[in-house]
Amino acid sequence: MDDEAFGSNPGAWPLPSAATPHDLWLRAVAAGGQGRYAHAHADLDQLTRSSPRGRFGSLARSTRGSFLRQLGWHDRARSLDGQAWALSGGTGEAGADALIGLAADALGVGRFAASQRALHRAADLIAAVPSARLPIRLAWVSAELAMARRDGSALAHAERAVQLAATAPSVRHRVKSRVVLAAAHCAAGDVDAARREGDRALTEAGDHGLVPLRWAVASLLAGIGSAELSPAQITDIRDDCAETVIRRGGVWRSR
Template sequence: MTPSDLLDVAFGPDPGRFPLPAATGPRESWYRSAALAGQGRYGAADVELRRYRPDSLELESLHASTRASWLRQLGRHDRARRFDGRAVFLVGLVGPPRSRDTVEARSDALIGLAADALGTGRFELAQTLLARSEEHRQGPNGDRLWRPALRAAWVSAELAMVRGDGPTAVRHAESARALANDADSLRHSIKTDLVLAAALSCAGQTTRAHDSAVQVASAAAMHGLLPLSWAATMLCEGTGIADAGMATSADLASAIDRRGGSSID
């Protein structure tokens, strides 16, 4: 495995590969930190994200958005908002984007702030921020940016869920599924299946939601994606009885903690 393969682990077809090669520069270091966090190795991901100084404001913004996403995964939305706010500050929201990297960084930051708002009960603000994010993806520099569009669809589905609107949640989750089908990232595909399972539960399709959550938990475990396995297992437990042989969500949470989840700040 070569450092150039880090992209395939972070945002491609091989998310469970471990150990990983060393990064040779700031961009690869970001890929490596994203890959490690996807495996639940938060302590190692935290060290990696600090290893290189970002070589552009856009990459520094993505660093901040990435750290915020880890905090949200661990339920710390208020803390995440600080880093998403910094991500916005670094690239600004006024004026035409300099590059696709600018569009990606702006969109990521706004989607992160929307997720933070959702997690703290400010639903109208979340909706507004999602709309702003979509505006920044319009135009030639925003086309083919699959990851921000997919993340926006996830958060849109989650927003509908917390509002109790199951049909809208399923519609957004199915839109996310279509986007994920066109991407190469297995981790993002599994996360999309998890969002769809949760949306089905919100829509009252409990049996289908439970069966889907079991499949997601199995796929996540097979590929070493501990955070997704934990989240899917919690959904399994919430929609029925976890299948025999499955680890409990409490055990998976403890495993995340042992890998440095509690150290992220």
């Protein structure tokens, strides 16, 4: 299951059955990456029933929070990430995930100072946790916060995410890092670079069945244009991804 959630096969479907709480969490992560939110929430429901507290209780809530943010519900995600933080005991992988989630939640509602504080605390935890994915997540949200603040460090954070993801096993993390880099180039005023990175991410997300990421980068390209596809083609991709998410159980805030 690691290969589907955090490895080279993020588009695999159907997913293998789950025999352990860890498997349930991995299944939910993999399904969410494909925009299969109904399936992902069903696995998280089962995980929460079997492991209501501790590490997996925390990770279940953090993962639900991440799904809500993907659909635009940052305000709703905050309570889940707060619960995740409490259940994590403030340590380890689960604690770092919860803090990064809280930072992203705060950023999404304009609470930039709170977001920065959560990122600083997350960085301290990550320094003590052997994880390939957590430093990448930290770099994503750091780049997004810098963009929101119109801080020139956004591009450096995004480039760090790409560099870290290049040596990590997760295709999904590599694709999202490229999406963040495209956005950072756009924020820096380098539209040609944003189009180049965005077009590449659009292809990779499509190749691997990463529907939410494909929607995100198509939404960016709809605003700045693609070097490879027409405006109508980009709009069709964006709208098709949005409808696919709805069919798979997602509810967009903007709709």
